[in-house]
Amino acid sequence: MLMFREKISPEWLPKLLANLPAVLVDHAHLERKAATTAMNLEKYRDLYHRVEDLNAIAIEELQHFQLVLALLKRRGIPFGQPYPSPYITGLMRSVRNGQRHQAIDHLLSCSLVEGRSCEKFQFLATGLASIDPELAEFYGSLVESEGNHYATYLLMAKSIDEAETDRRLDFYLDLDAKLMREPNPLPMLH
Numbered sequence: 001m002l003m004f005r006e007k008i009s010p011e012w013l014p015k016l017l018a019n020l021p022a023v024l025v026d027h028a029h030l031e032r033k034a035a036t037t038a039m040n041l042e043k044y045r046d047l048y049h050r051v052e053d054l055n056a057i058a059i060e061e062l063q064h065f066q067l068v069l070a071l072l073k074r075r076g077i078p079f080g081q082p083y084p085s086p087y088i089t090g091l092m093r094s095v096r097n098g099q100r101h102q103a104i105d106h107l108l109s110c111s112l113v114e115g116r117s118c119e120k121f122q123f124l125a126t127g128l129a130s131i132d133p134e135l136a137e138f139y140g141s142l143v144e145s146e147g148n149h150y151a152t153y154l155l156m157a158k159s160i161d162e163a164e165t166d167r168r169l170d171f172y173l174d175l176d177a178k179l180m181r182e183p184n185p186l187p188m189l190h
Protein backbone atom coordinates (compact mmCIF):
# COMPACT_ATOMS: atom_id res chain seq x y z
CA MET A 1 0.00 0.00 0.00
CA LEU A 2 1.33 3.35 -1.00
CA MET A 3 0.61 5.18 2.24
CA PHE A 4 2.71 2.95 4.52
CA ARG A 5 5.72 4.55 6.18
CA GLU A 6 7.80 1.42 6.70
CA LYS A 7 8.78 -1.31 4.27
CA ILE A 8 8.29 -5.00 5.00
CA SER A 9 11.52 -6.31 6.55
CA PRO A 10 13.74 -8.18 4.07
CA GLU A 11 13.83 -11.15 6.47
CA TRP A 12 10.06 -11.59 6.41
CA LEU A 13 9.57 -13.28 3.02
CA PRO A 14 12.44 -15.84 3.28
CA LYS A 15 11.28 -16.74 6.81
CA LEU A 16 7.77 -17.43 5.54
CA LEU A 17 8.89 -19.32 2.42
CA ALA A 18 10.92 -21.65 4.67
CA ASN A 19 7.89 -22.41 6.89
CA LEU A 20 4.91 -22.74 4.58
CA PRO A 21 2.86 -25.25 6.62
CA ALA A 22 2.99 -22.97 9.69
CA VAL A 23 2.21 -19.95 7.51
CA LEU A 24 -0.91 -21.63 6.15
CA VAL A 25 -2.18 -22.45 9.66
CA ASP A 26 -1.50 -18.85 10.72
CA HIS A 27 -3.27 -17.64 7.59
CA ALA A 28 -6.32 -19.79 8.36
CA HIS A 29 -6.60 -18.12 11.78
CA LEU A 30 -6.06 -14.69 10.24
CA GLU A 31 -9.06 -15.19 7.93
CA ARG A 32 -11.12 -16.56 10.83
CA LYS A 33 -10.29 -13.48 12.89
CA ALA A 34 -11.01 -11.20 9.93
CA ALA A 35 -14.51 -12.70 9.67
CA THR A 36 -15.25 -12.25 13.37
CA THR A 37 -13.76 -8.74 13.35
CA ALA A 38 -16.08 -7.64 10.53
CA MET A 39 -19.02 -8.77 12.65
CA ASN A 40 -17.60 -7.16 15.81
CA LEU A 41 -17.66 -3.80 14.04
CA GLU A 42 -21.44 -4.13 13.82
CA LYS A 43 -21.69 -3.25 17.51
CA TYR A 44 -20.91 0.43 16.86
CA ARG A 45 -23.88 2.79 16.59
CA ASP A 46 -22.17 4.67 13.75
CA LEU A 47 -22.01 1.44 11.75
CA TYR A 48 -25.53 0.10 12.27
CA HIS A 49 -26.47 1.27 8.78
CA ARG A 50 -23.48 -0.63 7.33
CA VAL A 51 -24.41 -3.98 8.86
CA GLU A 52 -25.05 -5.61 5.47
CA ASP A 53 -21.72 -4.37 4.07
CA LEU A 54 -19.96 -5.73 7.15
CA ASN A 55 -21.77 -9.04 6.82
CA ALA A 56 -20.62 -9.21 3.19
CA ILE A 57 -17.00 -8.76 4.35
CA ALA A 58 -17.49 -11.39 7.08
CA ILE A 59 -18.85 -13.85 4.49
CA GLU A 60 -15.92 -13.15 2.16
CA GLU A 61 -13.42 -13.68 4.98
CA LEU A 62 -15.17 -16.91 5.95
CA GLN A 63 -14.85 -18.05 2.33
CA HIS A 64 -11.12 -17.23 2.48
CA PHE A 65 -10.93 -19.23 5.71
CA GLN A 66 -12.58 -22.20 3.96
CA LEU A 67 -10.17 -21.92 1.03
CA VAL A 68 -7.17 -22.02 3.37
CA LEU A 69 -8.68 -24.99 5.23
CA ALA A 70 -9.11 -26.81 1.90
CA LEU A 71 -5.46 -26.11 1.09
CA LEU A 72 -4.42 -27.45 4.49
CA LYS A 73 -6.44 -30.61 3.89
CA ARG A 74 -5.05 -31.18 0.39
CA ARG A 75 -1.52 -30.81 1.74
CA GLY A 76 -2.08 -32.98 4.81
CA ILE A 77 -1.34 -30.09 7.19
CA PRO A 78 -3.37 -30.27 10.42
CA PHE A 79 -5.29 -27.15 11.48
CA GLY A 80 -3.62 -26.09 14.71
CA GLN A 81 -2.94 -23.55 17.37
CA PRO A 82 -3.30 -19.82 16.78
CA TYR A 83 -0.47 -17.51 17.89
CA PRO A 84 -1.19 -13.92 18.84
CA SER A 85 0.25 -11.40 16.41
CA PRO A 86 2.31 -8.69 18.14
CA TYR A 87 1.52 -6.39 15.22
CA ILE A 88 -2.26 -6.79 15.42
CA THR A 89 -2.21 -6.71 19.24
CA GLY A 90 -0.15 -3.51 19.11
CA LEU A 91 -2.69 -1.83 16.84
CA MET A 92 -5.71 -3.00 18.82
CA ARG A 93 -4.19 -1.88 22.13
CA SER A 94 -4.28 1.70 20.93
CA VAL A 95 -8.02 1.74 20.24
CA ARG A 96 -9.53 4.48 22.41
CA ASN A 97 -12.70 4.22 24.46
CA GLY A 98 -15.88 6.12 23.70
CA GLN A 99 -18.36 5.02 21.00
CA ARG A 100 -17.22 7.20 18.13
CA HIS A 101 -13.48 7.25 18.88
CA GLN A 102 -13.53 3.51 19.38
CA ALA A 103 -15.34 2.91 16.09
CA ILE A 104 -12.89 5.10 14.15
CA ASP A 105 -9.79 3.56 15.78
CA HIS A 106 -11.11 0.03 15.36
CA LEU A 107 -11.86 0.66 11.68
CA LEU A 108 -8.42 2.22 11.12
CA SER A 109 -6.66 -0.70 12.83
CA CYS A 110 -8.62 -3.16 10.68
CA SER A 111 -7.91 -1.11 7.59
CA LEU A 112 -4.15 -1.24 8.19
CA VAL A 113 -4.21 -5.00 8.87
CA GLU A 114 -6.12 -5.52 5.60
CA GLY A 115 -3.75 -3.20 3.74
CA ARG A 116 -0.74 -5.06 5.08
CA SER A 117 -2.37 -8.39 4.15
CA CYS A 118 -2.93 -7.10 0.63
CA GLU A 119 0.70 -6.00 0.37
CA LYS A 120 2.08 -9.20 1.92
CA PHE A 121 -0.08 -11.53 -0.21
CA GLN A 122 1.36 -9.79 -3.28
CA PHE A 123 4.90 -10.37 -1.95
CA LEU A 124 4.04 -14.03 -1.31
CA ALA A 125 2.53 -14.47 -4.77
CA THR A 126 5.75 -13.18 -6.32
CA GLY A 127 8.07 -15.07 -3.97
CA LEU A 128 6.20 -18.36 -4.41
CA ALA A 129 5.89 -18.22 -8.21
CA SER A 130 8.89 -20.44 -8.92
CA ILE A 131 8.72 -22.69 -5.85
CA ASP A 132 5.00 -23.32 -5.34
CA PRO A 133 2.84 -22.11 -8.26
CA GLU A 134 -0.45 -23.30 -6.70
CA LEU A 135 0.15 -21.27 -3.57
CA ALA A 136 1.45 -18.31 -5.58
CA GLU A 137 -1.80 -18.25 -7.54
CA PHE A 138 -3.82 -18.57 -4.36
CA TYR A 139 -2.13 -15.59 -2.72
CA GLY A 140 -2.40 -13.59 -5.92
CA SER A 141 -6.14 -14.30 -6.01
CA LEU A 142 -6.66 -12.76 -2.54
CA VAL A 143 -4.84 -9.47 -3.14
CA GLU A 144 -7.78 -7.58 -4.63
CA SER A 145 -10.25 -8.65 -1.97
CA GLU A 146 -8.00 -7.63 0.96
CA GLY A 147 -7.25 -4.36 -0.82
CA ASN A 148 -11.00 -3.71 -1.05
CA HIS A 149 -11.39 -4.41 2.67
CA TYR A 150 -8.59 -1.94 3.41
CA ALA A 151 -10.35 0.76 1.39
CA THR A 152 -13.82 -0.05 2.71
CA TYR A 153 -12.77 0.21 6.37
CA LEU A 154 -10.88 3.44 5.74
CA LEU A 155 -13.88 4.97 3.94
CA MET A 156 -16.23 3.80 6.70
CA ALA A 157 -14.07 5.63 9.26
CA LYS A 158 -13.98 8.77 7.10
CA SER A 159 -17.74 8.69 6.70
CA ILE A 160 -18.09 8.83 10.51
CA ASP A 161 -15.72 11.81 10.94
CA GLU A 162 -13.27 12.67 8.20
CA ALA A 163 -11.09 15.15 10.11
CA GLU A 164 -10.76 12.86 13.12
CA THR A 165 -10.00 9.89 10.82
CA ASP A 166 -7.22 11.83 9.09
CA ARG A 167 -5.72 12.79 12.47
CA ARG A 168 -5.86 9.23 13.75
CA LEU A 169 -4.58 7.80 10.46
CA ASP A 170 -1.41 9.84 10.94
CA PHE A 171 -1.03 8.29 14.41
CA TYR A 172 -1.79 4.79 13.14
CA LEU A 173 0.65 5.01 10.23
CA ASP A 174 3.41 5.88 12.71
CA LEU A 175 2.33 3.05 14.98
CA ASP A 176 2.24 0.63 12.03
CA ALA A 177 5.80 1.67 11.10
CA LYS A 178 6.98 1.18 14.69
CA LEU A 179 5.34 -2.25 14.96
CA MET A 180 6.72 -3.31 11.57
CA ARG A 181 10.24 -2.65 12.87
CA GLU A 182 9.77 -4.98 15.85
CA PRO A 183 11.14 -8.43 15.02
CA ASN A 184 8.80 -11.41 15.24
CA PRO A 185 10.76 -14.70 15.17
CA LEU A 186 7.65 -16.73 14.28
CA PRO A 187 6.75 -17.35 10.61
CA MET A 188 3.57 -15.25 10.76
CA LEU A 189 1.84 -13.11 8.20
CA HIS A 190 1.63 -10.26 10.71
Ligand SMILES: [Fe+2]
Nearest residue numbers: 031034061064
Ligand atom coordinates in the same frame (compact mmCIF):
# COMPACT_ATOMS: atom_id res chain seq x y z
FE1 LIG B 1 -9.41 -12.42 3.77
Ligand SMILES: [Fe+2]
Nearest residue numbers: 034114146149
Ligand atom coordinates in the same frame (compact mmCIF):
# COMPACT_ATOMS: atom_id res chain seq x y z
FE1 LIG C 1 -9.80 -9.06 4.44
